[in-house]
Amino acid sequence: MDTYHTQPAARATRTTVTDVSSSRRPALVALALLTLIWSYNWIVMKQALRYSGPFEFSALRYVLGSGVLFAALLLRGESLRPPPLWPTTLIGLAQTTGFQLFVQSALLVGGAGKTALLAYTMPFWVVLIGWLALGEKPTRRLWLGLAVAGGGLVLVLEPWHGLGNAGSSALALAGGVCWAIGVVASKRLFQRGGTSALSLTAWQMLIGTLVVGVIALLVPERPIEWTNWFIGALVYNALLASGLAWLMWSYVVARLPANVAGLSSLVIPVAGIAFAWLLLGEVPTPIEGAGIALIAAALALVNLRRAG
Template identity: 45%
Template sequence: MFTTIMVWAGSWIAMKALVSYIGPFQMTAARYLIGAVLLFGLLIILRRPLAMTPWKLTLLTGLTQTAGFQALVQLALVQGGVGKVSVLAYTMPFWVILFAWALLGDRPTARHGVGFVLAAAGLVCFLEPWQGLGDWFPAVCAVAGGLFWGLGTVLSKRMFDLHAPDLMTFTTWQMLLGALMTLPAAILVPHDPIVWGWQLTVGLAYSCLVATVMGWLLWLSVVRRVPASIAGLSSLGVPIVATLFAWWMLGERPTFVEVLGMALIMVGLWVVSRRPRARPQENLVQPSQHQEHS
């Protein structure tokens, strides 16, 4: 858990640092194409299955969790700061609740309603409508990125429940398909010329090797083991650490209203993501069911 938080918090700094050197769609395509190639190499070395996992869910996961999420947050970082974008993108657990209800039949509870209200208040603090919504574009892109990530998380959970694929094989194929679906935008959308240099090389190396290959394997291993509605718990510290990193490394000092919004969203995420305590009589009567869901 600690490793995942540090790896992905660092990736937000790398993504923000690279917006001056490469376009958002080019960054997304390059990051995941290189990551997929590296993972295919690992599959061969470790003699893991190479055949594509069930293609429909793999394709949908690649479209949402890889292409949609990453392209949108990278686009948000062009104008928005790391702290604001990362916190809004990590509203993902709220979207997981809604999609898990629609696709997996997991009904939300009153506790989830409280979390949604807190998050909505935090979102208003970030958007600051009393200021005229001048900074709405990166906020909308970040929230939309969280929505796509949430949908991809539920689709991943459905894949593991229905087909139990090899973790590394599934990660590799959804990453490759997501990168390929980003290529048209990387080629056709106008962008400034790519600025090659050590900054871009180092940033891509971290993004591909550490944040992509290691980070997504860690994340999907969490999704495979726990219910979709609480999968976001392990990622709760990422936007907080990313904001502190951005303050320290990039000089992005959050305002009081932004800190308030962040606190409201984080509390809402905690309320939504924490596992409810089992009642004592339930533990005695139905021990097998609790073991199945632990």
């Protein structure tokens, strides 16, 4: 009797596990694709700045990207009503305006791989800002991650060699801080409920883009060279990096655990460094390599969670 009742239960358990695994497979594929899109985009952005100033490129990229996201809202039948204005404005100024302008300026003189790595120190700033703004005290593991990351940053920046490209590094780090402010503000807004990830992304991008556009109009830059390569870079950024990838990200966040989705914060900068090494010849020195390894290890400590 016991055996008879146990066997169907076991089969049901196996079926449930299989079903869950199957339901997550498309989200895992989406995560892999958007990670590839965003990591390779560091190379695309670096090359695009050969034909345009950073502000005009950012404005064009996000004007087109915002159009893609609002078109997606319409196609999915979601409301075009904006989320709460002031939190959304703060997120747009931080996550679109601040992050993009700092990062693009860093790419002008800094390497694509190093800029990607320093910009993706965002998870560490999220921990610190979350502590200050939300009272979320870091755990021992997070403190360890911050300490390891600090050591890695010292090796990457090599302050004993003088300032060097410290300006570019500072801009990339400032981009990471802006991104972190946007993440914390988004978290607070989502806690209030009633706002979808896609709607918030579209509206904050539109608001941030308006500010980027004003800056691009006011700050003199080199004339844009409308080469086929530059147009291709714009298309890549608008349709893939600023459009499709954000749609996939909202899909991933909705269907995968936070620790799995958070792996992108680890893989993207490492893949960006690999692309920069292979395609742009940006070979890290041994000391930089050690620093990169430490920061990657710290990102793993911050992002990886034990199951259950």
